[in-house]
Amino acid sequence: MLNLKRTQKISCSSQNSEQFSQQEYVNASANPSSSKNNLEISKETLLGDHYEVEGFLGEGRFGIVTKCRNTKTNEVVAIKVNKRNNEILQQAKMEIFILAQLRGVLTQGEI
Numbered sequence: 001m002l003n004l005k006r007t008q009k010i011s012c013s014s015q016n017s018e019q020f021s022q023q024e025y026v027n028a029s030a031n032p033s034s035s036k037n038n039l040e041i042s043k044e045t046l047l048g049d050h051y052e053v054e055g056f057l058g059e060g061r062f063g064i065v066t067k068c069r070n071t072k073t074n075e076v077v078a079i080k081v082n083k084r085n086n087e088i089l090q091q092a093k094m095e096i097f098i099l100a101q102l103r104g105v106l107t108q109g110e111i
């Protein structure tokens, strides 16, 4: 899914979005000693087929949140990129499910 274009790495946890715009690479890791959990996202990285990374919005326990532009519609969105880990994947699926349920409730005006 990730299309990496840069090689210079920086630490994600010490960056804010302004600094990110001046840097070429973000490296996020829950456990710095475990490289298999690392995420390497750079400005201009393509997520999916048409979401281009423009900035860094924040970092959670499971990954990072990037500011992306849909290259087809020009819409700006936040995309959360989780670390590669099965437990994290299951947690993410649960989070997506809950958010989808909440969105359904909210759009029906039930809250």
Ligand SMILES: Nc1ncnc2c1ncn2[C@@H]1O[C@H](COP(=O)(O)OP(=O)(O)OP(=O)(O)O)[C@@H](O)[C@H]1O
Binding pocket: 057, 058, 059, 060, 061, 062, 063, 064, 065, 078, 080
């Ligand atoms: N839609 C958004 N727009 C702007 N910034 C966001 C958005 N979603 C998340 N962020 C930023 O990214 C940070 C990390 O978000 P994320 O959802 O990964 O973790 P969290 O919910 O804060 O914590 P946890 O890792 O416990 O789930 C947030 O604290 C926030 O600063």
